[in-house]
Amino acid sequence: MSDSPSVQVKPDEHRRSRRSWLRLIPVFAIMLILLGVPWWTLLAAGTQWPVPVMVVGTLLFAATFIGLPTAMTWGHGRRHLDWAAVIGDALLGAVWVLFVWSVLAQLLRLALFVAGVDDPARSRVVAGAVIAVVAALLVWGYTEAMRLPRAKHVDVPIARLGGGLDGLRVVMITDTHYGPINRARWSAAVTDRVNELDADIVCHVGDLADGTVEIREEQVKPLARARGRLARVYVTGNHEYFSEAQGWLDYMETIGWDSLHNRHIVVERGGDELIVAGVDDATAQASGVDGHGANLDAALADSDPTLPVLLLAHQPKQVGSAANAGVDLQISGHTHGGQIWPFNFLVRLEQPVVHGLSSHGGRTQLYTSRGTGFWGPPFRVFAPSEITVLTLRRG
Structure with a gap:
C-alpha cells in the first residue's frame, strides 16, 4: 500500500x-x-x-x-x-x-x-x-x-460626388502585418512612398500588426509621418483582435490618425463634402472585446444622407451591409490576393471578391486590395503587394 x-x-x-x-x-x-x-x-x-x-x-x-x-x-x-x-x-x-x-x-x-x-x-x-x-x-x-510595394492607380467614378471632390486621391494601405520579422526600415520606405503619392486621404484598412503595441511599435511608428491633406484614417482588421484591438486604435490616435471605430468624419474640398466612415472587422463581435463589433448604423449615425460615403471595412464580405446602406465606395483588404497561388481559389470560397474593383447592388462599389505586406509565410507568389491610389471621379 x-x-x-x-x-x-x-x-x-x-x-x-x-x-x-x-x-x-x-x-x-x-x-x-x-x-x-x-x-x-x-x-x-x-x-x-x-x-x-x-x-x-x-x-x-x-x-x-x-x-x-x-x-x-x-x-x-x-x-x-x-x-x-x-x-x-x-x-x-x-x-x-x-x-x-x-x-x-x-x-x-x-x-x-x-x-x-x-x-x-x-x-x-x-x-x-x-x-x-x-x-x-x-x-x-x-x-x-520584402520589396517596396508597387503603386496601383485606379479611377473610381461616383455618381453622387460633388464637383469640388472630382479628382480626390485616396491612398490606401492595408494588411501590413508588422510581426516577427522586423520591417521597421520597410515601414519607413512605405511611408515615404505614400507621401510621394500626394494623397488627400490616407487609409490603413486593418491588419496593422501581429502583436501588441509594446512589441510592434518600432515597426508601426513610421506611419506617424504619413501625409494626407484632408485626413488619415484607420480601422481594425481581424488580426488586431488576436492581440489588443483597442490598444492599436488608441495608438493610431496618438500618432495623428483618426481611428474609425464605428464612426465617421466629414472632409471638404472645393465646397463639397465626403463622409469617410469606418467599421470594426467582421470578427470583432465574436472576439469578446468589450464594445467592439461592426456597426454600420453607428458609423453613419447623424450623417447627411445626401452626401457620398467612403467606407473602410477590412473584409470584402462586409460589403453586403454597405450595399444595403447605399454606401458609394467600400475599400477592403484581408484577402492578400491569395498571397501564394493558388490559395486565391480557397479565399474566394469565403469572400465575394479576391482583388480589384467590383459593383454590388445599385450604387455600391468595392475595391479589394491585395495588401501592402504579407501574413505568415514571407512569400508572395503571383499575388503582388500594392499601395493603391484611388482617384475619385464625378461620374
Whole structure:
C-alpha cells in the first residue's frame, strides 16, 4: 500500500484534454497530405534512389512534420516566440508551394509517359523539375514579399460626388502585418512612398500588426509621418483582435490618425463634402472585446444622407451591409490576393471578391486590395503587394 495520495483527474480537465487532442487530428491529417504527396513525388514514385538518399530525404520530411506544427505553436501560441514564428511561417509557405507543384508535376509525369520515357528516368526528371521550380518560386516569392510595394492607380467614378471632390486621391494601405520579422526600415520606405503619392486621404484598412503595441511599435511608428491633406484614417482588421484591438486604435490616435471605430468624419474640398466612415472587422463581435463589433448604423449615425460615403471595412464580405446602406465606395483588404497561388481559389470560397474593383447592388462599389505586406509565410507568389491610389471621379 502506497503512502502517496492517489492523483485524480477532474472530469472537466479530462474532457478539455481530450478535446485538445481531437482538434489536432485534422491538423495532422492535413500535414500528412501536404507532406505525403511531395514525399511520394520526390522519393518514392519510381525514382529508385540509392538507400542513403531515401533515408536522408525521409528524415527531412519527418523533421518537417514534427517541426512545422511545433514552431507554429511556439511562435503563434501562448509563448509568442518570434524566432519560432519566423521558422514556422517559412516552413508553412515552403510546404504549400512544394505540395502545389508536386501535384502539378503529375502532368509532366503523364507527358513523359506518353513520350515513352521509362522509370527511373521519368520520375527523376519529375523530381528534379519540382525541386527547381519550387526553389525558384520561393526565392522570387520572398523577394516580392520584402520589396517596396508597387503603386496601383485606379479611377473610381461616383455618381453622387460633388464637383469640388472630382479628382480626390485616396491612398490606401492595408494588411501590413508588422510581426516577427522586423520591417521597421520597410515601414519607413512605405511611408515615404505614400507621401510621394500626394494623397488627400490616407487609409490603413486593418491588419496593422501581429502583436501588441509594446512589441510592434518600432515597426508601426513610421506611419506617424504619413501625409494626407484632408485626413488619415484607420480601422481594425481581424488580426488586431488576436492581440489588443483597442490598444492599436488608441495608438493610431496618438500618432495623428483618426481611428474609425464605428464612426465617421466629414472632409471638404472645393465646397463639397465626403463622409469617410469606418467599421470594426467582421470578427470583432465574436472576439469578446468589450464594445467592439461592426456597426454600420453607428458609423453613419447623424450623417447627411445626401452626401457620398467612403467606407473602410477590412473584409470584402462586409460589403453586403454597405450595399444595403447605399454606401458609394467600400475599400477592403484581408484577402492578400491569395498571397501564394493558388490559395486565391480557397479565399474566394469565403469572400465575394479576391482583388480589384467590383459593383454590388445599385450604387455600391468595392475595391479589394491585395495588401501592402504579407501574413505568415514571407512569400508572395503571383499575388503582388500594392499601395493603391484611388482617384475619385464625378461620374
